[in-house]
Amino acid sequence: MCIIATLFLLLPAEASSQTEGLKCLVLDAGHGGRDSGCLSKDKKYSEKNIVLSVVLKLGKMIEEEHPDVKVVYTRKKDVFIPLAERADIANRNKADLFISVHVNANPSTVPRGSETFTMGTHVSDRNFEVSKRENAVIKMEEDYTTKYEGFNPDSPESYIIFSLLQNAYSEQSIKFAKFIQDEYAKGPVKHGRGVKQAGFLVLWRTTMPSVLTEIGFLSNQEDLKILVTEQGQTKIARRLADAFTKYKEDYESHNSLDKEPAEPNNEPEDKIEQIEQIDQFYAIQIMAVNKKLASDAPDLKGRRDARYIYQDGRYKYYLGRYNTREEALKELSEVRKSFKGAFVIVIK
Ligand SMILES: [Zn+2]
Incomplete structure (x- = not known):
């Protein structure tokens, strides 16, 4: 199934890494x-x-x-x-x-x-x-x-x-x-x-x-x-x-501590945006936050290859791009050495 997905590259922004979720x-x-x-x-x-x-x-x-x-x-x-x-x-x-x-x-x-x-x-x-x-x-x-x-x-x-x-x-x-x-x-x-x-x-x-x-x-x-x-x-x-x-x-994806909408309509000009026609793929989500992180934000622990998708008011940061869940699972334990709460997601 082909779906349009919008992928954003990381940009300097105010960092806020407060994650909340199902605990x-x-x-x-x-x-x-x-x-x-x-x-x-x-x-x-x-x-x-x-x-x-x-x-x-x-x-x-x-x-x-x-x-x-x-x-x-x-x-x-x-x-x-x-x-x-x-x-x-x-x-x-x-x-x-x-x-x-x-x-x-x-x-x-x-x-x-x-x-x-x-x-x-x-x-x-x-x-x-x-x-x-x-x-x-x-x-x-x-x-x-x-x-x-x-x-x-x-x-x-x-x-x-x-x-x-x-x-x-x-x-x-x-x-x-x-x-x-x-x-x-x-x-x-x-x-x-x-x-x-x-x-x-x-x-x-x-x-x-x-x-x-x-x-x-x-x-x-x-x-x-x-x-x-x-x-x-x-x-x-x-x-x-x-x-x-x-x-x-x-x-x-629906629960955000502050319900304040993120600012997708007010993106800085230097933002690089790619719109790709892609198939569904698997990735390893490392966190979901309310605000974009700077690419050198400490929370990303030097992983400049982290990408995010913006979904339902949240920035979900992920690593990798895999064709199958199994491929992603193989990498998961390595990723968890840096990001304890990482898990495999499907992006479509
Ligand atoms: Zn019973």
Whole structure:
């Protein structure tokens, strides 16, 4: 695909290297300890172990690919964590994003595929069944009626409390959920059931964009074969990691501490501008800033070959130009010796 892109060469300008972005992610492996979640028909496999494995793989990928992101886990081993505590962990850490990972089940062996939920009030019967099952765990907690303000997971009326929610983060949550479902379409669990809304207690009190993803059905033979293998779990984690990268890039291109527009209409005369007809290429982003940097700015650490693209009010500085993601990844560790938070981007 050919797209017109405008590339600017570096020019002396006031330096401001304050970067802000997606700094903290909370990964929540559902269930744990005395709460197994759903089980395979032969009881050999349990949701709690599958999701923990996926979450640990996912966390490792993100830690490696985004050293600028702090990854917090609600659990890293087989322990019971109350639902409210999971949200509290995210809130305490001032997380920018929350992902709760689960496995689905159905009395019928037919339903299969992945689906991703955001907190919402459109409680269809089917979605009610999923949220009822995922919320039921609170009955294993002491004082659950007090703690959850009289919430009864089995009663549809209880779900009315969710309609009182301010959906401050619903737009971003839905966006992230869509990225996840788009990535899932690449397999191994190809059947996508879409982005949905339902009332999940684990998302209820989080104060950041949050999703609950059901990676497949343990009650379906086809999904089960993928869910219980190391390879299947790694691929699912890969999809989630890529969805995270997409979301992070999108988030950072829209989030600027000072909303003051950069001054693209007021460029100095000595600016050299090239307009090229180019194909999409890969590069290594080293930072994104609100103002242009001088080519000798200390933040660039002598890399005069750094280029930037101006996108959504931000100057994204990058190195290199590669035809494939793999080529870029080969250079990444070298670049990270100077720029810890560098990561691979697509420029189109
Ligand atoms: Zn679950």
